[in-house]
């Protein structure tokens with residue numbers, strides 16, 4: 043039977059999810075540029091430019107710096123399987139689903155991996171890692187700078203100190219934080235850092251930028267066994283992204299075009315301005331949510347990840363119904379909770395192109411309407427009013443700086 047399939051016509055959503063974020067029109071245009079071959083001399087120049095931009099955003103001079111042809115989970119996989127061999131000891135700081143994923147992947151690379159946990163909504167304490175590593179030869183300490191499942195920010199410096207004491211490599215998941223939250227790979231001496239194209243960089247999903255320090259490269263060189271994954275063996279993948287440009291696999295060329303354009307936008311804006319924009323928009327969002335009587339999962343303001351705000355769902359409000367109403371009536375997508383906090387929180391993403399004042403104000407107004415429709419009492423306009431006031435303070439502070 044022949045079934046007619048219509049032309050692709052997706053709805054234009056405002057993506058206030060913890061990824062993917064909405065995309066700038068310039069990035070869509072780059073995505074639609076004519077395809078070239080991955081060995082075309084012109085494309086090799088485009089690869090150089092992509093790597094220059096990546097190094098600027100990671101703030102590194104690392105030779106191994108490239109976008110992996112994979113989503114953010116591929117970044118976790120590549121980092122862990124290149125560092126660890128069977129029998130190596132590792133510690134992973136786990137405070138949510140994505141850091142748990144790093145732990146899970148690490149246990150497939152070595153049987154000697156320790157999980158050090160913090161309650162959901164808090165970062166892991168580096169002292170707990172120190173205690174777990176005492177007397178052991180630790181090869182890797184891993185953490186998520188931004189734990190997207192809970193909206194928690196982890197500060198890297200304490201972990202770097204512990205890694206130095208243990209002689210371990212520091213692996214940082216910056217999937218939800220790169221280009222939104224300060225991270226300086228060289229200055230903070232992060233050994234392996236990876237991200238995802240679809241979050242604060244605001245390109246389509248499908249690429250995982252990664253960078254590797256010379257210390258980690260040295261460790262890779264001294265491995266006794268081959269990396270268990272052919273595809274994610276960074277040393278051989280770098281034969282294509284390095285000066286020889288030898289074929290490794292066919293990369294998603296159009297996604298590289300889009301990533302390059304998205305990163306040009308990051309660099310044009312400037313990292314510091316971008317970090318500030320994410321901070322200011324989240325503060326306005328939080329002011330609005332709190333004025334509406336809503337509570338946040340992450341209690342301590344300094345632990346809040348600027349890209350993802352975890353909001354406690356008030357009792358009596360139906361999680362899925364509210365999210366469906368936001369989508370159907372306002373074209374806004376937000377996310378629910380994962381794992382043990384499923385049904386308990388909403389996760390509101392303000393990342394990259396999505397992190398804009400008009401989006402914050404529209405979302406607060408839409409949320410108010412959806413809450414009122416479910417019988418939750420909100421004083422009219424309270425959320426938008428508080429956010430507007432917060433922006434006014436931020437603007438005054440910026441002028442007087």
Ligand SMILES: Cc1ncc(COP(=O)(O)O)c(C=O)c1O
Pocket residue numbers: 060061113114115116118140186188189190191215216217218238247
């Ligand atoms: C912190 C973090 N790490 C890893 C991932 C996995 O990325 P992906 O879904 O692109 O594979 C995500 C995705 O949300 C994430 O937020």
